[in-house]
Amino acid sequence: xxxxxxxxxxxxxxxxxxxxxxxxxxxxxxxxxxxxxxxxxxxxxxxxxxxxxxxxxxxxxxxxxxxxxxxxxxxxxxxxxxxxxxxxxxxxxxxxxxxxxxxxxxxxxxxxxxxxxxxxxxxxxxxxxxxxxxxxxxxxxxxxxxxxxxxxxxxxxxxxxxxxxxxxxxxxxxxxxxxxxxxxxxxxxxxxxxxxxxxxxxxxxxxxxxxx
Ligand code: PCA
Numbered sequence: 001x002x003x004x005x006x007x008x009x010x011x012x013x014x015x016x017x018x019x020x021x022x023x024x025x026x027x028x029x030x031x032x033x034x035x036x037x038x039x040x041x042x043x044x045x046x047x048x049x050x051x052x053x054x055x056x057x058x059x060x061x062x063x064x065x066x067x068x069x070x071x072x073x074x075x076x077x078x079x080x081x082x083x084x085x086x087x088x089x090x091x092x093x094x095x096x097x098x099x100x101x102x103x104x105x106x107x108x109x110x111x112x113x114x115x116x117x118x119x120x121x122x123x124x125x126x127x128x129x130x131x132x133x134x135x136x137x138x139x140x141x142x143x144x145x146x147x148x149x150x151x152x153x154x155x156x157x158x159x160x161x162x163x164x165x166x167x168x169x170x171x172x173x174x175x176x177x178x179x180x181x182x183x184x185x186x187x188x189x190x191x192x193x194x195x196x197x198x199x200x201x202x203x204x205x206x207x208x209x210x211x212x
Contacts, residue, residue: 071164076131114161
């Protein structure tokens, strides 16, 4: 049986909600298989989130790992392509910890690429009319940290990656872009199904990248 591990995050930075955690819970409630979906809402702490993610990976040996988090201010779904080995927190995490210029994993590579078909996922989400891009930075906070740990912990046959989601409608601070929570849920389901349908190691040959 194929197993997918899908994670979101609890609220942070004084927010009341985090749409990534809400979307993960909503998708868990409506998931129709056939893969087994294991979901978790992670704490927004560098140490706690990485440790819990590694426990889940060890317990479930997932075939696919999709971690998700909020990137407030982004206008659409951001399929992250690269995790960097750097924790440089602009704000303290939910435990009060604020690492500055530390590696996520001592002695590990500088960066890892997602092993999900990021361009195919972006294409398939955008085809439904939900705005989506391939992103080349997941930041240097807890999301990037979890993304990096996922790629460190994944074995060679496990495909792993990260998606940043925007604010959900009704939650965004004034003037900030948002998407209906149902669109965020749909986008995460597409990301999982596109990955399960893809040939491992293959991606869509679409024009991508950024000029700046
Ligand atoms: N977003 C933060 C951490 C938790 C979350 O949902 C980030 O992008 O690092």
